[in-house]
Amino acid sequence: MKQRYALRVNGGTRETEAEPHESLLDVLRENLRLTGSKKGCNEAECGSCTVLLDGRPVVSCLVLVPDAVDREIVTIEALAEDGEPHPVQRQMVEQGGVQCGYCTPGMIMSAYALLQENPDPTDEEIRFAISGNICRCTGYGKIVKAVRAAAEEMGNEGT
Amino acid sequence: MAIRKGLGIGSMYYGIGYGFSRADIGSAEIEMAEDGTTTVYSGACDMGQGVMTVVTQVAAEELGIEPEQIRVVAADTGSTPDAGPTSGSRATFVQGVAVQNAARELREEILDMASRMLECPRENLDVHRGEVCEVGTDRPMVSVGKVAHQLHFHGRRAAAWGWHDNTTQDVDPETSQGDAYATYGWATQLAEVEVDTETGRVRLTKLVSATDAGKAINPVAVEGQIEGGAAMGLGYGLYEQHILENGVPRTASLAFYLVPTAMDVPDIECEIVEVPDPRGPFGAKGVAEPATIPTTPAILNAIYDAIGIRITETPITPERVFFAIQEAKSRGEFSDD
Numbered sequence: 196m197k198q199r200y201a202l203r204v205n206g207g208t209r210e211t212e213a214e215p216h217e218s219l220l221d222v223l224r225e226n227l228r229l230t231g232s233k234k235g236c237n238e239a240e241c242g243s244c245t246v247l248l249d250g251r252p253v254v255s256c257l258v259l260v261p262d263a264v265d266r267e268i269v270t271i272e273a274l275a276e277d278g279e280p281h282p283v284q285r286q287m288v289e290q291g292g293v294q295c296g297y298c299t300p301g302m303i304m305s306a307y308a309l310l311q312e313n314p315d316p317t318d319e320e321i322r323f324a325i326s327g328n329i330c331r332c333t334g335y336g337k338i339v340k341a342v343r344a345a346a347e348e349m350g351n352e353g354t
Numbered sequence: 355m356a357i358r359k360g361l362g363i364g365s366m367y368y369g370i371g372y373g374f375s376r377a378d379i380g381s382a383e384i385e386m387a388e389d390g391t392t393t394v395y396s397g398a399c400d401m402g403q404g405v406m407t408v409v410t411q412v413a414a415e416e417l418g419i420e421p422e423q424i425r426v427v428a429a430d431t432g433s434t435p436d437a438g439p440t441s442g443s444r445a446t447f448v449q450g451v452a453v454q455n456a457a458r459e460l461r462e463e464i465l466d467m468a469s470r471m472l473e474c475p476r477e478n479l480d481v482h483r484g485e486v487c488e489v490g491t492d493r494p495m496v497s498v499g500k501v502a503h504q505l506h507f508h509g510r511r512a513a514a515w516g517w518h519d520n521t522t523q524d525v526d527p528e529t530s531q532g533d534a535y536a537t538y539g540w541a542t543q544l545a546e547v548e549v550d551t552e553t554g555r556v557r558l559t560k561l562v563s564a565t566d567a568g569k570a571i572n573p574v575a576v577e578g579q580i581e582g583g584a585a586m587g588l589g590y591g592l593y594e595q596h597i598l599e600n601g602v603p604r605t606a607s608l609a610f611y612l613v614p615t616a617m618d619v620p621d622i623e624c625e626i627v628e629v630p631d632p633r634g635p636f637g638a639k640g641v642a643e644p645a646t647i648p649t650t651p652a653i654l655n656a657i658y659d660a661i662g663i664r665i666t667e668t669p670i671t672p673e674r675v676f677f678a679i680q681e682a683k684s685r686g687e688f689s690d691d
Contacts, residue, residue, distance in 0.1 A: 240608035291574040294582065295402025322616040329608065332402040334581030335616040337574075
């Protein structure tokens with residue numbers, strides 16, 4: 196039976212009705228029309244549905260809606276500010292880290308979460324942080340480069 | 355842990371396009387608006403290969419306008435002419451020429467009208483950065499948009515159609531001799547691996563790839579294709595195993611069918627070799643599939659270099675390497691020291 200849920204998404208509260216067994220991903224995409232998070236495998240293997248839950252990257256296909264209540268949800272839609280892409284987004288484009296684009300939102304969320312916690316990661320740490328996000332196009336090299344460049348850009352902004 | 359390192363080389367050549375007399379056609383329409391914005395209707399579908407970028411750059415270069423002035427409408431059966439699939443490493447090589455042909459014809463239309471507008475011989479005019487100029491100068495005389503406006507004023511479209519047929523001859527059915535493809539891509543890769551002789555696990559630690567691109571129209575995109583292709587080659591070599599049991603796939607999920615992650619793909623050093631091909635747009639040819647092919651042979655050779663055993667089955671799983679080592683040991687052909 197459908198229940199009412201109030202979800203804290205991207206700084207606001209969104210009310211929606213869903214079955215308790217529905218995934219956060221489905222509710223984000225279907226109910227709230229936040230279609231930036233992608234549904235790739237729907238079994239936590241590909242990472243294209245990655246969102247932040249209380250600041251930590253999670254695969255939203257495996258989070259049940261009731262488990263997301265009273266927690267801060269951040270999706271790819273919240274990263275750009277006033278139409279300006281976030282440094283991770285901009286560098287993904289600049290460095291050629293986007294090819295077909297399907298893994299890109301989840302990849303960016305994992306990288307964003309890493310940089311929140313570790314503003315100056317090594318390439319090894321970047322590779323570990325995005326290892327749950329599968330990319331079939333790029334071979335990852337340019338994505339790692341983009342995250343490194345974003346870290347540098349954000350570091351320069353901070354000083 | 356007993357780690358042994360090895361180096362190996364893999365080389366290949368690969369037919370670009372469909373070859374063997376199979377239909378291999380590209381086509382595009384191009385139309386300029388009165389502000390110079392130019393729309394290319396291109397049937398080639400971009401699934402991450404970068405063909406839309408290539409189409410944009412080829413059209414801009416051939417027309418003499420800025421890439422920012424190009425808009426691409428791609429892969430819409432309702433509005434774009436057929437260009438065949440983006441496969442066989444053919445999109446740049448075949449569709450690139452179709453787009454170049456369309457842009458060249460539009461440029462002729464523009465110069466023809468500009469010559470009448472400026473009362474200047476056609477052969478003295480050129481298009482540079484969206485402006486009609488005198489040959490050898492970049493002093494703007496009239497913008498391409500204004501010329502498009504004049505064409506419209508005379509009841510003509512500022513539009514052109516481009517077509518390119520890359521269909522080749524078939525080989526001799528009796529002898530299999532002949533030139534099956536319009537051109538070929540060439541690539542060599544050097545792999546460095548580490549083999550754990552206790553577990554059989556193989557890691558690719560470094561890959562250097564030299565690929566003949568003819569001409570890299572967009573070097574970043576070419577590198578992306580090469581790195582992505584090599585990552586697929588790595589998956590084919592070490593990880594991706596499709597198991598069928600009585601016709602039922604047992605590896606029907608990414609949990610069992612292992613695709614390389616960011617931790618499996620090492621730094622890939624890309625060397626782009628440019629030997630212009632007269633049949634491609636500005637000398638370019640396909641690079642995508644060629645990049646996947648030499649990776650596994652290079653890894654297999656590197657494993658042989660590391661442990662002196664030829665593995666002959668892919669993917670080169672830890673089990674296969676482990677049992678190959680055990681077998682070699684039982685024959686007295688492998689020692690741990």
